Amino acid sequence: MSNSDSPSRDVRGIFASCLIILAGGLIIQASSSYGMLGSVFPRTIGVTMIVLAVVYIVMVSLGKGASVAPLDGSRWRRIAIFCVLLAWTLLLDVLGFLTASLAGYCAALLIANFDHWTPRRAITYCGVGAAVVVGLFLLFGQVLKVPFPTGMFI
Amino acid sequence: MPGIEYFLNAVTPFALLIAVAGIVAGVVIGALPGLTATMAVAVLVPFTFGMDPGIALIALGAIYMGAIYGGAYSAILLNTPGTPSAICTTFDGYPMAKRGDGDLALTLACLASVIGGLIGGVFLLMLAPPLATVALRFGPVEYFWLALFGLTLISSLSEGSVVKGAIGGCIGLLLSTIGVAEVGGDVRFTGGSTALLGGIDVVSALIGLYCVPVLIELVATPTPHMQLTGRVASFRLVEAWRHVRAAWFNLTRSSVIGTIVGILPGAGGSIASLVSYSEARRASKHPENFGKGEPDGIIASESANNATVGGGFIPTLVLGIPGTPPDAVILGALMVQGIRVGPQLFTEQADTVYTFIYGLIIASILMLPIGLLVGRYAFQSLIRVPKALLAPSVAFMTVLGSYAVHNNTHEALQMVVIGGFAWVMGRFGFTASPIVLGLILGSIAEGGFVQGHMIGTAKGSVLMEFFGRPISMVIIVMLVLGLLYPLLSRRAKKKERVNEQ
Numbered sequence: 114m115s116n117s118d119s120p121s122r123d124v125r126g127i128f129a130s131c132l133i134i135l136a137g138g139l140i141i142q143a144s145s146s147y148g149m150l151g152s153v154f155p156r157t158i159g160v161t162m163i164v165l166a167v168v169y170i171v172m173v174s175l176g177k178g179a180s181v182a183p184l185d186g187s188r189w190r191r192i193a194i195f196c197v198l199l200a201w202t203l204l205l206d207v208l209g210f211l212t213a214s215l216a217g218y219c220a221a222l223l224i225a226n227f228d229h230w231t232p233r234r235a236i237t238y239c240g241v242g243a244a245v246v247v248g249l250f251l252l253f254g255q256v257l258k259v260p261f262p263t264g265m266f267i
Numbered sequence: 268m269p270g271i272e273y274f275l276n277a278v279t280p281f282a283l284l285i286a287v288a289g290i291v292a293g294v295v296i297g298a299l300p301g302l303t304a305t306m307a308v309a310v311l312v313p314f315t316f317g318m319d320p321g322i323a324l325i326a327l328g329a330i331y332m333g334a335i336y337g338g339a340y341s342a343i344l345l346n347t348p349g350t351p352s353a354i355c356t357t358f359d360g361y362p363m364a365k366r367g368d369g370d371l372a373l374t375l376a377c378l379a380s381v382i383g384g385l386i387g388g389v390f391l392l393m394l395a396p397p398l399a400t401v402a403l404r405f406g407p408v409e410y411f412w413l414a415l416f417g418l419t420l421i422s423s424l425s426e427g428s429v430v431k432g433a434i435g436g437c438i439g440l441l442l443s444t445i446g447v448a449e450v451g452g453d454v455r456f457t458g459g460s461t462a463l464l465g466g467i468d469v470v471s472a473l474i475g476l477y478c479v480p481v482l483i484e485l486v487a488t489p490t491p492h493m494q495l496t497g498r499v500a501s502f503r504l505v506e507a508w509r510h511v512r513a514a515w516f517n518l519t520r521s522s523v524i525g526t527i528v529g530i531l532p533g534a535g536g537s538i539a540s541l542v543s544y545s546e547a548r549r550a551s552k553h554p555e556n557f558g559k560g561e562p563d564g565i566i567a568s569e570s571a572n573n574a575t576v577g578g579g580f581i582p583t584l585v586l587g588i589p590g591t592p593p594d595a596v597i598l599g600a601l602m603v604q605g606i607r608v609g610p611q612l613f614t615e616q617a618d619t620v621y622t623f624i625y626g627l628i629i630a631s632i633l634m635l636p637i638g639l640l641v642g643r644y645a646f647q648s649l650i651r652v653p654k655a656l657l658a659p660s661v662a663f664m665t666v667l668g669s670y671a672v673h674n675n676t677h678e679a680l681q682m683v684v685i686g687g688f689a690w691v692m693g694r695f696g697f698t699a700s701p702i703v704l705g706l707i708l709g710s711i712a713e714g715g716f717v718q719g720h721m722i723g724t725a726k727g728s729v730l731m732e733f734f735g736r737p738i739s740m741v742i743i744v745m746l747v748l749g750l751l752y753p754l755l756s757r758r759a760k761k762k763e764r765v766n767e768q
Contacts, residue, residue: 154440158440198666221486253313
C-alpha cells in the first residue's frame with residue numbers, strides 16, 4: 114500500500130480480491146475435470162472465495178476496508194533474502210546439503226549485515242556460521258541419522 | 268485419574284532432561300522479539316523426530332511453554348513483546364523495569380507463568396479424557412461442522428478484516444486439496460508435478476508460513492533485534508510470592524480464562540492475555556494503576572498466556588483440531604511420528620498421551636528455576652548476538668527443519684515458496700493463522716463432508732444427516748455464535764461508549 118492510501122481505501126485489498134476472484138474461477142474450471150467426490154469441495158471453496166472477494170470489494174467501496182501499514186526498511190534486502198532461500202533449497206540436490214547450506218548461510222549473512230565489514234568481523238561471523246552449519250549438519254546426520262543429499266560435493 | 272505409571276514415565280531422567288532442554292530453547296527463542304512461540308516450535312520440531320512419541324511431545328510442550336514465558340523478557344526489559352502473547356505484559360512490565368523493578372517484574376512473570384501453566388495442565392488432565400469419551404460419538408458430519416467451527420473462530424478472532432481472515436481460511440483449505448484426493452482418488456491442482464502428488468506437507472508449510480515472513484522482515488532494517496534499557500540485577504522471589512499470594516483470585520481467574528481461550532480452536536495466548544488483562548483491570552480496586560507498572564497486570568497476562576498451552580492441547584489431542592497456532596505445528600509433528608490424534612488416542616495410546624500430560628505439568632514446575640536462572644543468563648547472552656548472525660542461523664534452521672521432516676528437498680522448496688507467498692499475502696492484509704487453520708482443517712472438513720454426503724445419500728436424506736443430529740446441532744449453534752461474535756462485541760462496545768458519554 115502506498116503512503117497516500119487512506120485506511121478506508123484498501124487499494125491493495127481490491128487488487129488482491131480481483132486476483133482471488135480470478136483464482137476462484139480457475140479453481141471452479143479445474144474442478145470440472147474431477148469426479149463428483151473430488152470436485153465438490155474445491156468447487157465450494159472456489160465459489161466461497163469469489164463471494165468473499167466480491168464482499169470485500171463492496172466493503173472497501175463503502176469505506177470499510179482494513180488496509181496494511183507501509184513497510185520500513187530495505188526492499189532489495191527483502192527480495193535478496195527470499196532469492197537466497199529459493200536458490201539455497203534448489204541447490205540442495207545439486208551441490209549437496211552442506212555445501213549449499215554454507216553458501217546460503219554466507220549469502221544470508223551478507224544481506225543481514227548492516228555494519229562495516231572488517232577482517233576481524235568477517236572471520237568471526239564466518240567462523241560462527243561454519244560452526245552452526247557444520248555442527249547441526251553433524252548432529253542431524255550422525256546422531257539423528259538424517260540422510261542428506263550429496264550432489265557435486267557434500 | 269490416570270495411573271501412577273504414566274507419571275513415573277514422565278519423571279525418568281531422560282524425560283526431565285528433555286523437558287529442561289525444551290524450556291531453555293523455548294525461553295531463548297521466545298525472548299527474541301519477532302520470533303513467536305509458533306516459530307520456536309516449528310524450528311525445533313525436527314529435533315524430536317528421532318524421539319519416542321511421548322518424549323517428543325514433552326519436548327514440544329516444554330518448548331512451547333518456555334517460549335510463551337520467554338516473551339516476557341523482552342516485553343519487560345525492551346518494551347517489545349518477544350511473542351504476541353506477551354503484548355499485555357509490556358503495559359506494566361516495562362514501566363516497572365523503568366522504575367528499577369525489572370527483576371521483580373521478571374520474577375512475577377515467572378511465578379505467574381508457572382502457576383498458569385500448572386492450572387492449564389491440570390485442566391488438560393481432568394477435561395481431556397471425559398471429552399474424548401464424548402468425541403468417540405462424533406461421526407464424519409460432526410467433524411465437518413467442527414472443522415467449520417474452527418475456521419469461523421479464526422476468522423472472527425483474526426486481527427484486521429474478518430472477510431480477509433475468511434479468504435485466508437479458504438486459501439488454506441485450497442492448499443489442503445492439492446495432491447491425490449483421499450476420497451475418489453482424483454489428482455488435484457498438482458500442475459503435473461509428481462512432487463505435489465502427496466500434497467502439501469503440513470510441517471514444511473507451517474515453517475514457511477510462520478518463519479519466512481519473519482526472516483524477510485528481520486533483514487530489512489538495521490534496527491538491532493534487542494536494545495536493553497531495563498536492569499536485571501537478580502530475582503526477588505519472596506517479594507514476588509507475596510504479590511502473587513495477594514492476587515490469588517486474579518491469578519486463578521486469568522488462568523481459567525487462558526485455559527478456556529486455549530480450548531477455542533484458533534484463539535491463542537495473545538487473546539487470552541488481552542481478555543485476562545482487561546478483566547483484571549475491570550475488577551481491580553485501582554484500575555488507574557494499570558499501564559503504569561501494576562504487578563496485577565503482569566500476573567493476569569502471564570498466567571493467562573501460559574494457561575493456553577494446556578487448554579490448547581485439549582482440542583488438539585481430543586479432536587485433532589489445533590487450539591492455538593503452535594498446536595498446529597505440534598499436530599503436524601505428531602502426524603510425522605505416526606500418531607493419530609483423536610478420541611481413540613486416549614485408549615489406544617494412553618501411555619503416550621498421559622506421559623505427555625504429566626510431562627507438561629512437570630515442565631511447568633521446572634520452569635520456575637529455569638525461568639529464573641537460565642532464562643536470565645541466556646537472555647543477557649542473546650542480547651550480544653548480532654542480528655547479522657541471527658538471521659542466517661534462523662534461515663538455516665528453517666531449511667534444515669523442512670528438509671528433515673521427510674528427508675525431502677522438495678519440501679524445503681515448498682517451505683520457501685509458501686513462506687514467500689505468506690509474506691506477499693501479509694502485504695495485502697492476509698495473516699498466516701487463517702491459512703494455517705484452513706490447511707490443517709481442510710482434510711478433516713473435506714473427509715467429513717464427502718463421507719457425510721455419501722451416508723446421507725444412502726439413508727435418503729442428506730439434509731437430515733447434516734442438520735438432524737444432536738451433537739451437530741450443538742456445534743452449529745456454536746458456529747453461528749462464533750460468526751456473530753465480532754458483530755455482538757462491536758455493538759457492546761458501541762453501547763458502552765454511548766453509556767460513558
